[in-house]
Amino acid sequence: MGRVIGIDLGTTYSCAAYLEGNEPKIIPNLEGLPTTPSVVSFTNSGERLIGNLALRQAMTNPEKTIFAVKRLMGRKFDADEIQDMQSKIPYRLSKAENGDILIDIDSIKLTPQEISAMILSYLKKCAESYLGEEVKEVIITVPAHFNDHQRQATKDAAKIAELEVLRVINEPTSACLAYGISNKKNATVAVYDMGGGTFDITFLEINEGIFHVLATNGNSFLGGEDFDNRIVKWLLDSFNKETGIDISYDKFALQRIKEAAEKAKRELSFTLESEINLPFIYSDESGSKHIKKNLTRKELEDLTIDLIQKSIPYIGQALDESKLEPELIDEVILVGGQTRMPIIKKKISEYFRKEPNEKINPDEIVALGAAVQSGVLEGKIADLVLLLDVTPISLGIETENDTFVKIIDKNTTIPTKKTMAFTTVENNQRRVRIHVLQGESKIASENTPLAVFDLVGIEGAPAGVPQIDVTFEIDADGLAKVYAKDMATGRKQGIDVRPSSGLSNYQIEEIIKRTREGQFKVDEDDETRLL
Numbered sequence: 001m002g003r004v005i006g007i008d009l010g011t012t013y014s015c016a017a018y019l020e021g022n023e024p025k026i027i028p029n030l031e032g033l034p035t036t037p038s039v040v041s042f043t044n045s046g047e048r049l050i051g052n053l054a055l056r057q058a059m060t061n062p063e064k065t066i067f068a069v070k071r072l073m074g075r076k077f078d079a080d081e082i083q084d085m086q087s088k089i090p091y092r093l094s095k096a097e098n099g100d101i102l103i104d105i106d107s108i109k110l111t112p113q114e115i116s117a118m119i120l121s122y123l124k125k126c127a128e129s130y131l132g133e134e135v136k137e138v139i140i141t142v143p144a145h146f147n148d149h150q151r152q153a154t155k156d157a158a159k160i161a162e163l164e165v166l167r168v169i170n171e172p173t174s175a176c177l178a179y180g181i182s183n184k185k186n187a188t189v190a191v192y193d194m195g196g197g198t199f200d201i202t203f204l205e206i207n208e209g210i211f212h213v214l215a216t217n218g219n220s221f222l223g224g225e226d227f228d229n230r231i232v233k234w235l236l237d238s239f240n241k242e243t244g245i246d247i248s249y250d251k252f253a254l255q256r257i258k259e260a261a262e263k264a265k266r267e268l269s270f271t272l273e274s275e276i277n278l279p280f281i282y283s284d285e286s287g288s289k290h291i292k293k294n295l296t297r298k299e300l301e302d303l304t305i306d307l308i309q310k311s312i313p314y315i316g317q318a319l320d321e322s323k324l325e326p327e328l329i330d331e332v333i334l335v336g337g338q339t340r341m342p343i344i345k346k347k348i349s350e351y352f353r354k355e356p357n358e359k360i361n362p363d364e365i366v367a368l369g370a371a372v373q374s375g376v377l378e379g380k381i382a383d384l385v386l387l388l389d390v391t392p393i394s395l396g397i398e399t400e401n402d403t404f405v406k407i408i409d410k411n412t413t414i415p416t417k418k419t420m421a422f423t424t425v426e427n428n429q430r431r432v433r434i435h436v437l438q439g440e441s442k443i444a445s446e447n448t449p450l451a452v453f454d455l456v457g458i459e460g461a462p463a464g465v466p467q468i469d470v471t472f473e474i475d476a477d478g479l480a481k482v483y484a485k486d487m488a489t490g491r492k493q494g495i496d497v498r499p500s501s502g503l504s505n506y507q508i509e510e511i512i513k514r515t516r517e518g519q520f521k522v523d524e525d526d527e528t529r530l531l
Ligand code: AMP
Pocket: 010, 011, 012, 013, 014, 194, 195, 196, 197, 223, 224, 225, 262, 265, 266, 267, 269, 335, 336, 337, 338, 339, 340, 341, 362, 363
């Protein structure tokens, strides 16, 4: 068996780590850098570039440079967030037959899982080159608020990359594991995690090596990219005001503006003013036009304060669910690159009346925690015995009149299993349809559909007589299995929650085959271009 590594597959950056002795260590990429942009690009000559190489040529190849694919994982094409995202990204999306998302690269259509797999394969290759041994198994992290489809899509991506996922753990929990190993004390901890695309708040209790997640809450569509987009809009509007020209439809210009916006945002975490200089952003008969603007930290804060405020109610709700008060929190950990923004640190310090713990780099902490978890699973870390995570979103089924009946409440410790009894609504009803959903609304159609299956052959009886037990089981990765059983006949029907969308095992095998055969030409001279 090779070495197990931890991977944080981020929206904007990804990172891998391993355990050396009892210490988690970052695995540098092939360029020697600790994090790798989660970017894949397909050049006109048929090369596939990953990470920094892909990012560097994004400006000249925006339609075939895929970034932020994590935001597409396990989602439906028609979702409002995806439609909104499509209007902001230069690459094209289309709808798969089952409603999932496809990414169009010329005539080739790839799933988000395949793009993520390319990033994972690159990280696997970096790890193998750095550690000098084969890597086949991983601990992979996901945002705590990821639903079942998003978790399954992440696991499928790893499978395509020919990596076996030993455990899926929530990013904040992972961060806490990294923190716990370097502090080794009992504490109640808040993890505020804002990365490139998602936001989570999690409260945990560490007690004698047991990590118990008390509650988690968040928004899988709130993160650093939203901050960048505000700067992009500010630049586009001011250019329009000064020149009367709308360049928002120019994909090349937009990509340059997006990169400059992100760079300015990062700079403003350390300086009070940043110059955004984009010469020759537009040309016509009347000549060339340029963007040259100064953005102050205060202006950036004004442009984005509502995004920070949007995260606050989630904290209150998770505190209530944990039965905690801000004063009872011993440690506040900031995770995700976006938390480097000074006003975020300030608002969070004010909220908890405590300075956040900044001992571990927020870009690396999640991968480090995943490496710790690999040590726990392999029995290498004896004093860290147990990780008790929770399910972030309630699960249940649809009943009469579009009603949602919760079977497993959000924040239930996993793994878990619960059974609830249901009955028929019509006389002699021989079949019931079990529609599995995830969400918090009492109205079924407002929640996320996960799977549908039928239990057939129910014994004929008046309405309300048959007893049908529905059982939900959630494993340690947060993935669900559902069974329905007619208690009179003992007939049972069950499902691993995945078939209403996502990739089937057959499709995954086909993709692996395609990948092995080499769908895209690669440059043998440049290691970083290979998967
Ligand atoms: P992560 O997914 O944790 O790698 O976070 C990436 C996000 O953090 C991106 O949106 C980055 O633009 C953002 N980020 C990284 N460094 C900084 C910084 N110094 N100030 C503000 N945001 C940053």
